Amino acid sequence: MFSGPPPSDYFAIFGIEKKLALDVEDLQRRFYANSREWHPDRHARAGAAQLAYAEAASATLNDAWRVLRDPVARAEYVLKGEGFNISEQRGRDVPPELLEEVFDLNMVLEEARNGDAAAKAEVARALAKFERILSEIDSARDGIFVAYDAAPGRDALSELRSLLNRRKYLQNLVRDARAALV
Amino acid sequence: MAYSDKVVDHYNNPRNVGSMDKARTDVGTGMVGAPECGDVMKLQIQVNTETGVIEDAKFKTFGCGSAIASSSLATEWLKGKTVDEALDIKNTDIVNELSLPPVKIHCSVLAEDAIKAAINDYRTKQGAPVAAETVAH
Numbered sequence: 001m002f003s004g005p006p007p008s009d010y011f012a013i014f015g016i017e018k019k020l021a022l023d024v025e026d027l028q029r030r031f032y033a034n035s036r037e038w039h040p041d042r043h044a045r046a047g048a049a050q051l052a053y054a055e056a057a058s059a060t061l062n063d064a065w066r067v068l069r070d071p072v073a074r075a076e077y078v079l080k081g082e083g084f085n086i087s088e089q090r091g092r093d094v095p096p097e098l099l100e101e102v103f104d105l106n107m108v109l110e111e112a113r114n115g116d117a118a119a120k121a122e123v124a125r126a127l128a129k130f131e132r133i134l135s136e137i138d139s140a141r142d143g144i145f146v147a148y149d150a151a152p153g154r155d156a157l158s159e160l161r162s163l164l165n166r167r168k169y170l171q172n173l174v175r176d177a178r179a180a181l182v
Numbered sequence: 183m184a185y186s187d188k189v190v191d192h193y194n195n196p197r198n199v200g201s202m203d204k205a206r207t208d209v210g211t212g213m214v215g216a217p218e219c220g221d222v223m224k225l226q227i228q229v230n231t232e233t234g235v236i237e238d239a240k241f242k243t244f245g246c247g248s249a250i251a252s253s254s255l256a257t258e259w260l261k262g263k264t265v266d267e268a269l270d271i272k273n274t275d276i277v278n279e280l281s282l283p284p285v286k287i288h289c290s291v292l293a294e295d296a297i298k299a300a301i302n303d304y305r306t307k308q309g310a311p312v313a314a315e316t317v318a319h
Contacts, residue, residue, distance in 0.1 A: 094215045094217060096213065099213045099214070099215050099222060100213060102215060102222050103213060103222050103224055103242075103244070106222060106244040107242075110244075165217035166217065168217055168220070169215060169216075169217045169220050171220075172219070172220030173220055
């Protein structure tokens with residue numbers, strides 16, 4: 001097993017199939033087991049080739065764990081591997097009605113930052129609403145995960161791409177709104 | 183990242199910030215957003231319905247310095263142009279004028295999309311056929 005470099009693919013380094021819906025507890029067990037097995041200290045006296053393999057495998061495993069444990073990062077990883085790059089997308093992923101609300105929230109955020117108490121209350125109301133939209137997006141995302149794993153296809157990935165774009169857009173705003181309320 | 187002097191100037195002294203009554207039939211409103219950064223941009227034009235000349239333009243952008251500068255510059259360029267001439271404004275013109283670096287080109291794309299969206303909105307209100315789809319590329 002120590003001939004050639006270790007797998008660079010994040011799913012392969014865990015010894016699992018590419019899936020969007022992952023059991024994170026199972027992933028964690030595999031992470032601990034593989035980390036122990038490939039810990040460089042255990043291979044220090046086994047020769048340069050084996051030590052190099054263990055070091056490379058440990059590094060990839062750490063990166064893979066950080067990415068695959070998080071559903072959004074995992075989805076971005078799969079999308080990137082399939083050629084769905086975020087920078088090729090344009091504003092059409094954000095529906096016009098939502099844009100209006102985003103704009104209005106930005107307006108009250110600006111007033112709230114200037115110390116307007118009424119605006120602050122309005123930000124709190126809008127924040128609750130946008131957090132609800134975010135959790136709806138996450139449910140939809142999990143639905144696409146399951147559907148894609150059962151029948152992988154470009155349409156599902158394209159839908160996932162625009163869903164994640166919308167999520168990213170709202171997340172920045174929600175972060176700003178939370179900060180304004182502190 | 184270093185902004186060009188022109189970007190800094192538009193950022194510190196944005197031209198034509200404000201809004202118009204979007205219910206007016208001689209006003210076109212374009213609202214666009216960029217998923218990469220969470221920017222949102224509103225750009226409005228007020229058109230002389232007799233001559234087709236854009237008499238006033240306003241914007242309000244929540245976003246980075248380049249997005250603000252791109253939309254500020256766009257409103258300056260729009261004023262005095264006919265609606266048809268305004269459609270010729272390309273994001274590359276904005277990139278060149280502001281010396282935007284490659285990572286900020288999407289800000290100029292956003293401004294071009296906002297111009298087209300505002301013109302489409304105006305034309306729809308005037309009952310004219312809409313030329314091109316706003317942000318389909």
